[in-house]
Amino acid sequence: MSLAIELKSITKRFGSFVANEDVNLSVERGKIHAIIGENGAGKTTLMNVLFGLLQPDEGEIWIDGEKKVLPNPAAAIAAGIGMVHQHFKLVPSLTVAENVFLGMEIRKGGLIDHAAQIKRTAELSKQFGLQVDPTERVGLLSVGIEQRIEILKVLARGARIIILDEPTAVLTPQESRELFQTLRGFVAQGMTVIFISHHLEEVMEVSDNVSVLRLGKNVASRPTAELTKSDLVQLMVGRLVSFDRLPRVASAGKTVLEVDDLWARDDRRLPALRGVSFGVRAGEIVGIAGVAGNGQTELAEVLSGLRPSSHGSIKLNGRTITGASAREIRAAGVGHVPGDRLVRGVDRNASISMNLLMGRQDQSPWSTHGIINRSYLLEQTKALIQRFDIRTRGPESPAKSLSGGNIQKIVLAREFTGSADCLLIDQPTRGVDIGAQESIHGEIMRQREAGKAILLISVQLDELIRLADRILVMFGGTIMGEISGDRVDEEEIGMLMAGVVPEPHSNTVGAA
Template structure:
């Protein structure tokens, strides 16, 4: 079947933006029934290319053929007409509307002047059964899980008659179980004759599901290969342009005194429900404590409690022997706590500030940046210049707004800022979420470097691989409590998974 005319063919697509060539003469063929992965680092030009296919951008050069016929895709409507659908990374759904309402939005079946909800719901159910996309047509978007919201997005494209589906980083927001479900859905879709372009930088997923991989680096196609004829390390090397090690190199930890001691912390939300219910653990100098757990078991609340953004009702949080619970955030920071937040756009950066302004976000009030109430622009700029060099933050200039940096470089900027403060305790929440291989490697190395310098590191992550590879000790959080502590070399994914699900407890292996 693959020998037939490709369903979509891109020929020599070039797209320039002021200052950069986002796509440089890219050619790509998608065949019927194929999952074609588009692999590349953040900023490599994958999204630009797909926005061209979906009609959001016009190519400067090159042409697109659909089913062998040259076409001009000048709007998303045109793309939909041609049977191209896109599942965006950030869902485009109306939260208070039901699943059905969202799916039919803009293409409502009419009965006289009214929308025919009954036949709409039937159609949704039919589609969901045909492709194994389990949804409740009458549930409101705000009440359903992220995984189901994504399925709604997929049905939306199918409802519009899409034969070619573009998935933009579809797994970035999903839990491991949801990822597995998505993989099944994608297989089902191609078996029903659809074709898929999968944009991703996760090698594991590519190896698992795709038929063909096209690797893009800096706007150029590096190679197109059959998945069965390649290896993850080969792909990674092509993507990054150099050799990448997957194993995290680290020596045995030199453990010192206790830096952070959290004991029996209880914190209630505004409804009076305990989100942290008697949680205890400690982090010592020179070690990385990984907190494993399924999203929503109190991780965010725990970080907020330590960093002073959430009041605790009971218990104590000691930093180097000093009580820091319920202190204002700045007092806690000044005790030597640095923090890489979970949501870098919401909490880590002020996107409309320049890079240099962002790099002093926690130190702007101290000399030399603050000179008698005035900002010292020279010191602020020097600091930025130093940090972007030291941490290899790629930015056109220090006056660039943080918004225009790629995700990896934004994260690097945050890490630069937090590590430069020379903290005693570094809290890293989901530090590699949404980053590509190169950036992940960088972030993990920085965490280990901190630990080797005798700092305490608290790592909170939903990625089991990361927890297993980076941590010296693992604590599992479940329903606002630490339900067990294990050493990475003495456990496995399965045991951790059971503990994360709350069905197995194991306490104090190394502490007695």
């Protein structure tokens, strides 16, 4: 067995907090090695140590049989390691080729040789099956294409070992399948892939070996073929986790949210919503299914006041809120968990307590006459950290010090404990571990039982099947059909997601 990577007794501390403790990890050359674990288990920290972004307090790094000291990412890149981070680092105003060669531009006569960069990007694209147009502006491209560009960036720097941190968190199912084909192509050419993921189905499908981190320690490293999904869950969280459809009692009351003939345009001024109509009642979860890019993002933005509609109406408890600002809609009683937690969910530089305060800083008992009640804020922050299991060193830790899943928990804790009558929840478990997913699903059901009207947007079909009372399927900015959550047929939903209306004998109620 030839090893590409050996991490020996790696320990990384942040003050008194131990993120990685005596971790040993061996990664075979020419294999896909998955690393899984709960949020805060130390996965990303360990990979940041391998990539030179962090220095280990103890332990050694061996690459291709040689002991290495990696004081920075440049040293890791020189050693043949590339890392594609969970949150992309591209410049939207630049072209694909300009982003690929940013910081290592090809020059001719002292000037950037754009033609050479375009040619080399096209060559890499063809060699590794990552189809892109080198001349396109990145700001006009889908998230799936952006990820291909990030991978091309590390390939252009000569990477033989590629680290992918939650690579499918923002991808559609089709884009994920394309990524897996690309990864298999990499290992067929002798490269090595380290793959961090929370999606166990993907781990089972694409990886050769898997390591499980729990509370900063490597508790298991085995060939994936020797493990079941249940084995992985138990190794991760130390207990059984069920993802069957959650039991419920009929509790739908009056209509809280009414959407009628709603139209809106996307950032390119093209129609993104085309006559969308539906209602959500108190004590009901209505799910929105569909392949990403079919209007779900624009729907969430319009309903939350972040994008104007071009036609149609929105009512909350019978009151028209069409065209209202985000602040006005929030004050009217809409809580919003945005799909992009870093851009619209939190202030990364602010503390956990300040992020939990946002939106109620002028409300009693959080503040009095504009002065924040610090003792109450601290008390509530501690309680919410415990209730939502936010893995942190304390209430004053900055949000940016947390893993993506724990940042998501901050957003959920704030929005789920407000006074909203309607909750707009967009991708609630994106980048969240298995154990936390179960907890978040339980919180969503508690909101339902409390009589909240819930609109749940998710690209994870199993999540919608588990939670929703009704599922609306979007395609091309329209609602193709409605399916009862108790009679879900995945094949039928798949047809609707592809824009095909099933035969009349199915469970589809019809276009809303």
